[in-house]
Amino acid sequence: MSASPDFLKALKLQNPILQAPLAGGGDTPELVAAVSNAGGLGFIGAAYLSPEQILQAASNVKSKTSRPFGINLFAPSAPAASLISPDTAIRCVAPYFSELGLPAPALTAGPPFSFADQLAAALETGATAFSFTFGLLPADAMQSLKRKSIFVMGTATTVSEAIELEKTGVDAVVAQGSEAGGHRGTFGGDFSASMIGTIALVPQIGDAVRVPVIASGGIMDGRGIAAALALGASAVQLGTAFLTCTESGVPEAYREAILNALEDQTRITRAFSGRPARGIVNRFMTEVESNDDGEAILPFPLQNALTRPLRTAAAKNGRAEFLSLWAGQGVRMARRQSAAELMARLVKETDSAIRGLQGTRSHESVPSKSGVATN
Numbered sequence: 001m002s003a004s005p006d007f008l009k010a011l012k013l014q015n016p017i018l019q020a021p022l023a024g025g026g027d028t029p030e031l032v033a034a035v036s037n038a039g040g041l042g043f044i045g046a047a048y049l050s051p052e053q054i055l056q057a058a059s060n061v062k063s064k065t066s067r068p069f070g071i072n073l074f075a076p077s078a079p080a081a082s083l084i085s086p087d088t089a090i091r092c093v094a095p096y097f098s099e100l101g102l103p104a105p106a107l108t109a110g111p112p113f114s115f116a117d118q119l120a121a122a123l124e125t126g127a128t129a130f131s132f133t134f135g136l137l138p139a140d141a142m143q144s145l146k147r148k149s150i151f152v153m154g155t156a157t158t159v160s161e162a163i164e165l166e167k168t169g170v171d172a173v174v175a176q177g178s179e180a181g182g183h184r185g186t187f188g189g190d191f192s193a194s195m196i197g198t199i200a201l202v203p204q205i206g207d208a209v210r211v212p213v214i215a216s217g218g219i220m221d222g223r224g225i226a227a228a229l230a231l232g233a234s235a236v237q238l239g240t241a242f243l244t245c246t247e248s249g250v251p252e253a254y255r256e257a258i259l260n261a262l263e264d265q266t267r268i269t270r271a272f273s274g275r276p277a278r279g280i281v282n283r284f285m286t287e288v289e290s291n292d293d294g295e296a297i298l299p300f301p302l303q304n305a306l307t308r309p310l311r312t313a314a315a316k317n318g319r320a321e322f323l324s325l326w327a328g329q330g331v332r333m334a335r336r337q338s339a340a341e342l343m344a345r346l347v348k349e350t351d352s353a354i355r356g357l358q359g360t361r362s363h364e365s366v367p368s369k370s371g372v373a374t375n
């Protein structure tokens with residue numbers, strides 16, 4: 001029941017706590033740096049950033065910390081072959097655009113940069129770690145990361161995905177349980193069959209691979225961290241818990257929605273992006289899904305591009321009913337606090353949860369076995 005010292009050493013961490021990449025603006029440089037400064041690993045979710053924005057974000061982080069940090073991208077996938085006409089999906093979202101006074105929705109061209117361009121920028125950032133989700137890395141991408149001695153982590157939602165990732169040379173696997181907020185990382189099978197809870201997923205992946213496993217999904221406090229370490233995880237990755245930190249970049253309406261949400265108010269939806277993701281149930285999610293006859297939601301990333309102007313305007317206007325409120329099932333445990341406060345609290349709680357499991361109440365006489373620095 002201890003964080004792997006090798007894992008902590010490889011990443012020069014004091015605490016086995018990773019701030020999940022939060023693509024879309026949640027992970028500001030202030031948040032990333034605060035987590036790294038507290039001995040954890042802050043991550044820049046760079047999937048939607050241009051190469052220039054990736055370099056700028058990393059430079060902002062480095063102006064606030066000299067500690068290690070990570071960069072995350074979406075693994076490249078074949079371009080969405082839209083077999084269906086976009087007309088129904090466009091018609092379906094049009095009333096919401098008009099409600100917010102926006103021009104009529106339209107499908108726009110994809111971003112003017114590729115995964116290879118983003119990776120080339122990521123390689124120049126000085127990041128200690130690189131993680132990815134939605135698939136496997138091309139061999140040349142893996143080689144270029146290894147040449148720079150960057151620690152590489154891939155996301156798995158099943159044991160077979162973890163095994164595939166290990167074969168491609170990742171240094172660790174992020175085991176994403178079904179409780180997790182945000183997009184499902186599933187790439188090797190059916191989305192709904194790959195909804196394995198963190199408590200079942202982590203030990204089964206741990207039994208199947210030799211690389212360290214990072215537990216992710218529904219972990220919000222030290223009890224969850226202690227449980228993950230007991231299951232054999234070398235570290236944990238928390239997303240939702242960091243979204244309500246003062247440094248997070250999410251709009252206030254989003255933060256409030258998380259702080260007020262209960263554990264039964266999140267659901268997996270394709271309505272916003274075309275790819276299954278967990279978020280707090282709201283009007284857009286419910287109405288678009290109820291209209292979906294198989295043609296009302298385009299495949300990722302087309303639906304994501306289609307709904308982006310609506311989400312951007314909703315963020316400006318504080319309209320939570322049109323925002324993708326990505327959050328995990330641990331929402332009831334979310335708190336408004338600074339990232340430094342959250343990190344200090346996680347460390348303290350983990351230590352006391354582990355002491356509780358060991359059946360001792362003496363905080364002074366028993367050395368910490370968690371690998372979690374208590375100072």
Ligand SMILES: Cc1cc2nc3c(=O)[nH]c(=O)nc-3n(C[C@H](O)[C@H](O)[C@H](O)COP(=O)(O)O)c2cc1C
Nearest residue numbers: 020022023045133180181182217218239240326328
């Ligand atoms: C707002 C948000 C954005 C996310 N963006 C990314 C991302 O860009 N890349 C990634 O690998 N995971 C992303 N995730 C998923 C996290 O890595 C992680 O699996 C999840 O947050 C863990 O569950 P929790 O939110 O219950 O802690 C995101 C999650 C959220 C909530």
